[in-house]
Structure formats: C-alpha cells, structure tokens
Amino acid sequence: MTMREMARMTPVILCGGEGTRLWPRSRKACPKPFLQLVGESSLFEQACKRCSDARQFDGLLVVTSNDHAELAAAKAPPGSIMIVEPSGKGTAPAIALAAHRLPGEAIMLVCPSDHHIADSAAFRAAALAAAKLAGEGNLVAFGIHPESPETGYGYIRRGEPIEGGYRIAQFVEKPDLERAQSFLAQGGYSWNGGLFAFRADRFLEELAAQRPAMAELVASAVEGGQEEGPRFHPDAASFAAIRGDSIDYAVMEGTTRAAMVPVDMGWSDIGNWQALRDVLPAGDADGNVVRGPAELHECRRVLVDSDGPRVSVLGLEDVIVVVDGDEVLVTSAAHAQAVGKLRGASGQ
Amino acid sequence: MTMREMARMTPVILCGGEGTRLWPRSRKACPKPFLQLVGESSLFEQACKRCSDARQFDGLLVVTSNDHAELAAAKAPPGSIMIVEPSGKGTAPAIALAAHRLPGEAIMLVCPSDHHIADSAAFRAAALAAAKLAGEGNLVAFGIHPESPETGYGYIRRGEPIEGGYRIAQFVEKPDLERAQSFLAQGGYSWNGGLFAFRADRFLEELAAQRPAMAELVASAVEGGQEEGPRFHPDAASFAAIRGDSIDYAVMEGTTRAAMVPVDMGWSDIGNWQALRDVLPAGDADGNVVRGPAELHECRRVLVDSDGPRVSVLGLEDVIVVVDGDEVLVTSAAHAQAVGKLRGASGQ
Numbered sequence: 001m002t003m004r005e006m007a008r009m010t011p012v013i014l015c016g017g018e019g020t021r022l023w024p025r026s027r028k029a030c031p032k033p034f035l036q037l038v039g040e041s042s043l044f045e046q047a048c049k050r051c052s053d054a055r056q057f058d059g060l061l062v063v064t065s066n067d068h069a070e071l072a073a074a075k076a077p078p079g080s081i082m083i084v085e086p087s088g089k090g091t092a093p094a095i096a097l098a099a100h101r102l103p104g105e106a107i108m109l110v111c112p113s114d115h116h117i118a119d120s121a122a123f124r125a126a127a128l129a130a131a132k133l134a135g136e137g138n139l140v141a142f143g144i145h146p147e148s149p150e151t152g153y154g155y156i157r158r159g160e161p162i163e164g165g166y167r168i169a170q171f172v173e174k175p176d177l178e179r180a181q182s183f184l185a186q187g188g189y190s191w192n193g194g195l196f197a198f199r200a201d202r203f204l205e206e207l208a209a210q211r212p213a214m215a216e217l218v219a220s221a222v223e224g225g226q227e228e229g230p231r232f233h234p235d236a237a238s239f240a241a242i243r244g245d246s247i248d249y250a251v252m253e254g255t256t257r258a259a260m261v262p263v264d265m266g267w268s269d270i271g272n273w274q275a276l277r278d279v280l281p282a283g284d285a286d287g288n289v290v291r292g293p294a295e296l297h298e299c300r301r302v303l304v305d306s307d308g309p310r311v312s313v314l315g316l317e318d319v320i321v322v323v324d325g326d327e328v329l330v331t332s333a334a335h336a337q338a339v340g341k342l343r344g345a346s347g348q
Numbered sequence: 349m350t351m352r353e354m355a356r357m358t359p360v361i362l363c364g365g366e367g368t369r370l371w372p373r374s375r376k377a378c379p380k381p382f383l384q385l386v387g388e389s390s391l392f393e394q395a396c397k398r399c400s401d402a403r404q405f406d407g408l409l410v411v412t413s414n415d416h417a418e419l420a421a422a423k424a425p426p427g428s429i430m431i432v433e434p435s436g437k438g439t440a441p442a443i444a445l446a447a448h449r450l451p452g453e454a455i456m457l458v459c460p461s462d463h464h465i466a467d468s469a470a471f472r473a474a475a476l477a478a479a480k481l482a483g484e485g486n487l488v489a490f491g492i493h494p495e496s497p498e499t500g501y502g503y504i505r506r507g508e509p510i511e512g513g514y515r516i517a518q519f520v521e522k523p524d525l526e527r528a529q530s531f532l533a534q535g536g537y538s539w540n541g542g543l544f545a546f547r548a549d550r551f552l553e554e555l556a557a558q559r560p561a562m563a564e565l566v567a568s569a570v571e572g573g574q575e576e577g578p579r580f581h582p583d584a585a586s587f588a589a590i591r592g593d594s595i596d597y598a599v600m601e602g603t604t605r606a607a608m609v610p611v612d613m614g615w616s617d618i619g620n621w622q623a624l625r626d627v628l629p630a631g632d633a634d635g636n637v638v639r640g641p642a643e644l645h646e647c648r649r650v651l652v653d654s655d656g657p658r659v660s661v662l663g664l665e666d667v668i669v670v671v672d673g674d675e676v677l678v679t680s681a682a683h684a685q686a687v688g689k690l691r692g693a694s695g696q
Contacts, residue, residue, distance in 0.1 A: 024660075295691055298683065311676045312372075312690045315683030319664065323676055328659045328669070330678055335646065335663030342660045343643055 008058055009109040009197065011051035012098045015044055015072050016088055017114045020244035021337065023273040023345035024327035025305065032111040034071045037270055038279055042304035045075050047113040050120050056128065057109070061101065063094045063197030069231065079230075085235035086221075089244035091194070092251060096207055096218040097234055107134045110247070112194045116279050118266025126321040129164045130197035138259040139206060139252060140197040141168065143190030149180035152271050152337070154192040154248065156260055168258040171248055172336065183292035188258065193267050196247060203251065210254045217242045273320040273329075274336035277303035292323070301333065355479035356406055357457040357545065359399035360446045363392055363412040363420050364436055365462045368572065369620040369685065371693035372675035373653065381461040382419045385618055386627055393423050395461040397438060398468050400425065404476065405457070409449065411442045417579065427578075434569075437592035439542070440599060444555055444566040445582055452549030455482045458595070460542045464469035466614025474611035477512045478545035486607040487554065487600060488545040489516065491538030493612035497528035500619050500685065502540040502596065504608055516606040519596055527613050538608065541615050549598065558602045565590045621668040621677075622684035625651040640671070 019032025026032045033044035041049070051057045060080040064072040069084045076082065083097050083116045091204055095110055102108065109127055117123050130140040143156045143166070159167030173191065175183065183189035208215040217238050224235030252258055268279050280303070288296050290328055292306030298315045306323040313321060318333040327344055367380025374380045381392035389397070408428040412420040417432045424430065431445050443458055457475055465471050478488040491504045491514070502522055508514030517636065519540065523531065531537035556563040565586050572583030600606055600678055616627050628637045628651070636644050640654030641648045646663045654671040661669060666681040687693055 113412070297686065297690070306676070309671075309674045309676050310692060311678065312678035312687075312692055314677075314686055314690070316667065316678065316680055319667075319678070321676070321678050323657075326657045328654070328657050328676060329662075330659065330664065330667070330669050330670055331662035332664055338645065338662055339660075342662070344658060344660055 002295060007107055007128075007135045009051075009056065009107045009127060009131050009134075010058045010102055011048075011060050012108050012110045013044070013047055013051070013060055013062045013076075013093065013113050014094055014110065014194075015062055015068055015113045016085070016094065017112070019114055020340035020345045022270070022276070023339055023342065024324040024329055025307075025322055027324075028067065030071070031068060032117065032270075033068070034075065038116050038277055042075060043116065043270070044072065044113040046117075047111055047115070048075070048077055048080075050123055051111065051127075052119060053124065056124060058106075061098050063098055073231070082231045084231055084233050086234060086239050089239065089242045090250075091247040091265075092207065092211065092245045092249070093214060093218050093239070093242050095196075095203060095247055096215065097222065099200040099203045100218065100222040101232060102200040104199065104204075106200045107131050108196075108198060108200055108203065110194075110196040112269075114270070115193065116266075116268045117190040118279075119264075120126075122263055122265035126261050127197065128264065132164050133162070133259045133261065134197040134199055137199065137202055138257050139202065139255050140165065141252060141258065141260045142195035142197075142263045143168075143260040144193045144267045145262065146184055146189060146191050148190065149177060149184050151175060151177055151180050153269070154184055155180075156190045156192045158188045158190065158260065158262075159238065162259060165259050165261040166174065168252075168260050171253050184328050190262060191267070192248070193269070196252070205256050206251045206257075211245065211250045214245065214250065215240055216347055272336040272339060273303060274333040277301070277320060277333065303333075355455055355476075355483045356481050356597065357399075357404065357455045357475060357482075358406045358450055359396075360400070360409050360443065360456045360618060361392070361395055361408055361410045361424075361457045361461045362442055362458065362542075363416055363440060363461045364433070364442065365408055365460070367462055368653045368688035368693045370594075370618070370624070371687055371690065372672040372677055373655075373670055375672075376415065378419070379416060380618075381416070382423065385624055386464050390423060391464065391508065391618070392461040394465075395463070396423070396425055396428075398465060398471055399457065399459065399475075401472065404472060404676065406454075408459075409446050411446055421579070429482055430579045432579055432581050434582060434587050437587065437590045437594040438598075440555065440559065440593045440597075441562060441566050441587070443544075443551060443589050443595055444563065445570060445580075447548040447568040447582060448566065450548040452547065454548045456544075456546060456548055456551065458542075458544040459619075462618070463541065464614075464616045464618050466627075467612075470611055470613035473547065474609050474613065478611040480512050481510070481544040481607045481609065482547055482550075485547065485550055486605045487550065487603050488513070489606065489608045490541055490543035490545075491516075491608035491610045491612065492541045492615045494532055494537060494539050497525060497532050498539065499523060499525055499528050501617070503528075503531055504538045504540050506536045506538065506610075510607060513607050514610040516600075516608050519601050528677050538610060539615070541617065544600070550605075554599045554603050554605075559593065559598045562590055562593065562598065620684040620687060621651060621670065621679065622681040623682065625649070625668060651681075 019026035155172040157170040159169035220238035221234035287301040293310040367374035503520040505518040507517035568585035569582035641658040
C-alpha cells in the first residue's frame with residue numbers, strides 16, 4: 001500500500017483530563033494536557049504533532065471543555081476545529097459529538113492528549129493498520145504491548161487473528177497485581193490506552209444501538225449547538241441530560257465488530273508522579289531525575305521537579321519532591337497514586 | 349543554704365554559632381541562636397531567660413560576633429553587657445574576654461545560647477551547685493545525664509566524688525557508636541554540654557599557665573579595646589593573632605582542679621533537624637511534628653517545618669522537610685547530620 005492508497009484519518013484529540021494525581025504541577029489553571037512533562041512541549045502539543053503528517057492525517061478535531069478551551073485553542077495547530085463540551089460526560093458522548101461533525105465515511109482516530117508516546121513512527125504505523133480495519137467497518141482499539149503488570153490500566157484480551165490485527169475477545173477492568181502478572185505470563189493481553197479508530201457513521205450506529213438515549217441527546221445537543229468561528233458549542237441543556245459513560249462501556253464492549261491492532265510504542269499514561277519519573281531519562285547512575293535547581297546526595301530514584309526554589313535532598317530512595325508556587329509535595333513513589341486525594345489536589 | 353547565702357553568678361552567654369546543620373532555617377542573616385525552634389521564643393532569648401532570676405544571677409554578659417551583635421543587642425535583656433568579638437577564635441578566647449571584663453572573684457556561668465534545656469529548675473539547681481564548687485577554686489563543667497548513646501557529643505568521665513559534685517577523670521572526644529554504647533552501659537559518663545562555671549581569676553590563671561600566648565593576646569585585645577555604650581570591642585589585630593581553641597582543650601583538660609556537677613535537665617544541643625524533631629512534641633500518634641501549613645498521610649516521625657507554602661507528605665517515615673524562602677530541604681533523619689555540607693548551607 002502506498003501513501004496515496006492508504007486510508008486518511010481525522011484525528012480526534014480528546015482534551016479534558018485534569019490529572020489530579022500530578023498535582024501540584026497539574027492544577028485547574030493548567031491541567032495535565034498542557035503541562036510540559038516530557039520533552040520540550042506539552043502533552044497536548046505532542047498529541048497534535050503526532051497526527052500532523054498531512055499525507056496520513058486530515059486536520060485535527062479537538063474535543064475539549066470550557067475550562068480548557070482557551071489553552072487548547074492557543075496550542076492546537078492553525079485550522080483545527082474545536083468542539084467545546086458544555087459539561088464532562090465521559091468519552092462516549094465526546095466522541096459522538098465529533099462523529100456528528102464529520103462525514104459518515106470519515107475515519108476517526110481518537111487520541112487522548114494527556115499520554116506520552118515515545119515512538120511516533122510506531123504510533124503512525126499502528127494508525128495506518130487501524131485505519132484499514134476501521135474502513136472495513138470495525139471498531140478498532142490500539143492494543144498496547146504491556147511492559148509490566150500494571151494495575152492502573154485496563155487490559156484487552158486478544159481474540160482470533162484477522163488481516164491487520166485481531167478480534168477482541170474481552171475488555172478487562174483494572175486487575176489486581178496477581179491477575180496483572182498472570183496476564184503477562186499468559187500473553188495475549190494488551191493495555192487499553194484509550195486510542196481508537198472507526199468510521200464516524202459506524203460509531204454513531206453502534207451508539208444508537210447500544211445507548212439510544214445517549215445517542216439521541218448527543219444528536220439534540222449537536223442540532224441545538226452554535227458555531228463560534230472554528231469552535232462549536234453543543235447545546236448545554238441536552239448535553240447536561242446525558243448519563244455519561246466511557247467509550248469502553250458504551251460501545252466497545254458491546255459491539256461484535258471490535259478489533260485491535262497491536263502496538264509497542266513506548267506508551268505511558270503518566271498517571272502519577274512515579275509514572276512520570278519512570279518515563280523521564282535518569283540524570284545520573286543512581287536513577288535520579290532532576291528538573292529545576294536541586295542538589296542530591298546519597299539518593300536513588302528520586303524525582304525532583306521545582307519551579308524555582310532550590311531543592312536539596314539527602315539520603316532518600318524512591319521519593320518524589322515537587323515544588324509549585326505555594327505548594328510542596330513530598331511522596332514516596334509507592335504512594336504517588338494517592339496524590340489525587342490530597343486536600344490540595346481535590347480542593348485547589 | 350538560703351538564697352542570701354548562695355554564691356551569685358554572672359551568666360556569660362556565648363552567642364556565636366551559625367548552626368549550618370539547621371540550614372535552610374539557620375542562615376547567616378538569622379543564625380541558630382535567634383531561631384524560634386522550640387517554644388515561643390528564640391534559643392538565645394531562652395538562654396537569657398534561664399539566667400534571669402536576680403536572686404541567683406547578676407546581669408548578663410553576652411559574647412558575640414560582629415555578625416550577631418545587632419540581633420543579640422535587640423534580644424538581650426536591658427542592661428546586658430556585650431563583648432563583640434572581631435573574629436571567631438573558639439570558646440577559650442571568648443570566655444577569656446569575658447573574664448577580663450569582670451572582677452576576679454566573679455563566678456562566671458558560661459552558657460551556649462543555641463541549646464535547648466527543658467527543665468529550667470534543674471538547670472538553676474545545677475548552677476547553684478556549680479557556683480559553690482567554683483567559689484572554692486574549681487573549674488566546673490555541667491555533666492549532663494546521657495539519655496542515649498549519642499556520637500555527636502563529647503563525654504565527661506566522672507572521677508572521685510567531692511562535696512557537691514565529682515572530680516573529672518577524663519574528657520572524652522565524640523565516640524563512635526560502640527564506645528558511646530559502652531559508656532552508657534558502664535555508667536559514670538556524662539555529656540559535655542559546654543556549660544561551665546569558675547571564678548574569673550581562676551580561669552585567667554589557668555589560661556595563662558596552659559596557653560600563655562593566647563592569654564597575652566587576649567589581654568592585649570582587652571587593653572586595646574574600645575567601649576561603645578554597653579558594647580565592648582576588643583582590639584581586632586591582637587585578637588586576630590590568637591590561635592583559636594576551645595575551652596575544653598585550652599583549659600579544662602589540662603587543669604588539676606576540674607570538677608563536674610551532674611544534671612538531668614532535658615538538654616539537647618539541637619545539633620541537626622533530627623535532634624530538633626526529637627525535642628519537639630509530636631502532633632499525632634505517629635510521632636509526626638508539623639510547623640506551618642501541612643497535610644500528612646501515612647507518615648511516621650516526619651518533621652515538616654514550612655515558612656509559608658503548604659507541604660503535603662505521603663507515605664514517608666523518618667523524613668524531614670523544611671521550606672524556607674527559596675530553599676527546600678528534604679532529608680532522611682539519618683542524614684540530618686550531613687545537611688551542613690550542602691552547597692546551600694555552606695555557600696548560602
């Protein structure tokens with residue numbers, strides 16, 4: 001297949017997450033997608049850039065919230081179309097809004113904008129494979145090669161092979177450690193990274209069949225919506241009436257046409273500070289990672305991230321120190337998952 | 349002995365220490381004696397207050413440095429006399445300066461001003477006993493009841509009992525842990541807390557015999573010194589020529605008239621952040637101590653000391669977090685002793 005023959009895709013960038021577990025760096029005023037966590041630009045910018053090759057991708061469609069709209073508009077490539085959700089209802093309604101704004105035959109590539117993908121070429125190759133399966137009417141999930149028995153991710157169990165991928169035998173909820181370990185030992189399991197591909201009409205068809213009430217309310221919200229330059233504002237009242245749900249529950253688990261493309265692309269959801277530490281290159285032989293002014297002695301696998309004050313750390317292992325304005329976070333790596341429950345992270 | 353009969357003493361408050369191991373709270377601009385580390389006032393103010401009972405103590409004499417003079421003058425009780433050392437030469441010359449400014453028969457009570465003493469009554473009782481021994485011509489050290497096998501303190505080994513105390517058999521350098529443990533097991537050892545009592549003339553006599561060059565240079569510095577209101581400035585050139593030394597080396601170890609009074613007064617030199625944590629009352633059942641805004645979860649024996657920013661700590665044990673302006677320190681309690689070696693603490 002040459003570039004000319006390959007199915008073009010419309011990237012649909014979902015930009016809604018707060019990322020409370022990356023508090024205090026992630027805050028309402030600058031949520032996770034807009035943080036420069038890895039590399040020289042924000043996760044959102046990197047998500048846009050991954051889909052910027054005009055030979056493979058059409059212009060971007062960004063689905064975002066009122067809170068994020070200005071940031072997203074400022075950072076999205078020129079010409080991007082934006083849908084501003086009046087409220088957060090999960091990924092299924094968000095993707096349905098996008099599907100309504102596209103031609104039925106458009107192949108959507110749904111991408112979260114708060115994840116890290118190290119290998120863009122592998123991502124594009126998987127998108128190509130997914131586009132082909134999507135063009136044949138499948139609802140395609142990216143099945144990410146699991147590098148460790150993560151308990152924070154959902155898993156996809158592979159079914160029978162089809163040309164260009166596999167059927168999906170089962171979507172598995174976040175497992176406990178023992179199950180996660182058995183998944184890796186058995187093989188045939190992938191992480192569900194929230195990346196999907198399908199034709200717009202196929203998605204709406206499945207949604208109408210599986211969640212008719214949601215499908216109707218989204219359609220009403222689109223009908224009653226208003227254009228504002230490149231931004232589209234769905235009707236708030238209709239949208240507010242939706243009982244929110246994820247694409248996994250609302251569509252993917254119920255369809256008979258679920259497929260997956262396997263991909264190994266250095267993916268992380270950077271779900272907490274420990275995950276970020278693991279993604280960042282160590283600055284010394286002891287695995288320490290430092291951003292901002294810092295001095296470390298007898299430390300191992302310590303992450304320091306300071307926006308100004310010098311941080312001096314002595315004699316600690318697997319500890320994360322974050323300084324952000326008037327907030328200082330010090331957590332063991334093992335407790336990084338609990339950061340979102342702190343008063344600061346929830347109250348802000 | 350009634351109050352009328354008891355020997356009066358002149359408190360000599362030594363105020364020179366920087367306390368680099370309590371960085372970043374302790375800095376050149378506000379060194380350790382002037383920090384409010386325990387209770388409602390600074391260590392210096394507490395040292396002054398301990399010696400404020402006019403039935404037992406004459407007015408204070410404060411020996412301080414150029415750097416500390418303004419702070420000391422602002423915080424010392426009205427009427428205190430101050431000697432401003434032109435340079436730091438250790439405790440022996442500092443005490444000798446004070447001795448020169450007092451009548452020969454005055455009984456000096458030498459007190460560091462950067463230590464904590466929980467039990468002031470025990471301190472005053474020991475001072476009373478020390479005054480009596482000093483009046484008889486002895487050079488008296490406070491022998492502090494050792495509560496643990498500290499390796500950061502010098503020890504005093506008790507000799508034969510005398511009325512009101514003991515002779516000193518030996519001054520022992522800071523021991524390693526094994527020796528410190530054997531001291532406690534054997535008994536008869538006390539901590540040397542740097543508190544001393546003697547007649548002014550006896551001290552100068554011993555100094556002249558043991559360190560004649562130092563004694564002469566101090567005498568010259570006093571002769572060439574200048575009064576400035578309640579402050580006395582010794583001659584800088586003479587003082588600069590002194591080869592500095594501690595009272596322990598220069599006088600106490602060499603005299604045949606060394607005596608000690610035993611005392612158990614809840615003493616700590618607050619030599620580092622771990623020592624401070626151990627002195628402060630725990631704020632919860634897990635032994636955590638918090639000063640300033642903080643939120644702790646699943647922490648044990650954590651000390652947080654913040655001058656403003658909120659500090660959130662998760663899942664750590666025996667860790668100290670200090671926020672002071674543009675500096676953040678995070679250290680294991682076990683590494684607290686090494687804080688003074690940090691670039692921030694030494695360079696400031």
